[in-house]
Amino acid sequence: MKLYQSLGPNPRVVLMYLAESGVQVDRRFVDIMAAENRQPDFCAKSPLGHTPLLELDDGNCIAESVAICEYLGETLGGHALLGATAEERGRTRMLVRIVDQLVVVPMTAGFRGAEGLPMFQSRLLCLPDAAGDLKRLAADGLVQVDRIVGAGPWLAGERFSLADILLYSFVEFGAMVGQPLDPALANLAAWRDRVAARPGAVASANPQLGIGEPA
Numbered sequence: 001m002k003l004y005q006s007l008g009p010n011p012r013v014v015l016m017y018l019a020e021s022g023v024q025v026d027r028r029f030v031d032i033m034a035a036e037n038r039q040p041d042f043c044a045k046s047p048l049g050h051t052p053l054l055e056l057d058d059g060n061c062i063a064e065s066v067a068i069c070e071y072l073g074e075t076l077g078g079h080a081l082l083g084a085t086a087e088e089r090g091r092t093r094m095l096v097r098i099v100d101q102l103v104v105v106p107m108t109a110g111f112r113g114a115e116g117l118p119m120f121q122s123r124l125l126c127l128p129d130a131a132g133d134l135k136r137l138a139a140d141g142l143v144q145v146d147r148i149v150g151a152g153p154w155l156a157g158e159r160f161s162l163a164d165i166l167l168y169s170f171v172e173f174g175a176m177v178g179q180p181l182d183p184a185l186a187n188l189a190a191w192r193d194r195v196a197a198r199p200g201a202v203a204s205a206n207p208q209l210g211i212g213e214p215a
Contacts, residue, residue, distance in 0.1 A: 001026065001055065001056055002027070003018075003027045003028070003068075004042070004045075005027055005030065006032045006051040006207060007033070007207055008032065009172070010169070011207055012207065013066070013166055014065050014072075015204035016165045016169065017069040017073075018204075019204055020160070020199075021072070021073070021081055029207060029208050030051050046063050048063070049123075050064065052065055054072075066096055066100075069081070069162055070082060080159075081165070083159075092163055095148070095161065095163035096162055096163045098148070098163075099145065099166050099167045102138075102140075103138055106134045107134075107141075109134045110131050110135035110179065111131075111179070112124065113126045113131030114132075114178070115177050116177070135178075139182065142188060143182075145188065146185040146188045150187055151187070152191050152194070153194055155167065165200070169204075171192055
């Protein structure tokens with residue numbers, strides 16, 4: 001198997017999952033700033049040009065970060081990040097869905113309509129007139145997630161999961177693109193500090209480094 005990774009929060013989700021689970025996969029860095037992911041050879045593997053992308057030994061490919069993590073968990077171990085029981089896995093998937101809908105979708109759409117417009121306007125439908133409202137939606141989503149985290153320590157209570165990895169990757173991304181975490185969200189602020197202290201957060205910070213290499 002080979003993982004095609006790049007800059008960005010979605011690739012970071014998979015890199016952090018790998019670091020946290022101890023799963024080893026061959027990796028290749030894709031330069032999205034140079035539009036390497038838009039070249040015919042890459043688009044033959046990923047028709048939408050998305051990263052990350054997992055190429056299986058038989059040549060079939062899986063895109064989308066959460067789908068990749070679930071596949072790796074089911075085939076190579078690291079299932080603890082999904083859940084050891086059907087109930088735990090169901091709760092993880094519920095929380096992933098909440099984070100995706102309330103935070104990830106509006107945050108990325110807001111970014112593409114504002115700071116990311118020069119990069120994305122020739123590739124995707126961008127909504128610059130709605131960018132401010134989309135960012136407000138993402139901020140409101142973080143308020144809702146702050147309530148879920150509560151005293152924590154993690155989104156699923158005592159169990160660190162893929163949902164925490166997804167949320168952390170996009171909280172960090174938001175901080176870099178004009179959508180920082182509101183410090184008034186005390187539960188999320190404390191949660192963010194706990195995640196940032198984990199080795200997986202450090203190991204996934206630079207996608208051009210291999211897992212286990214110095215950051």
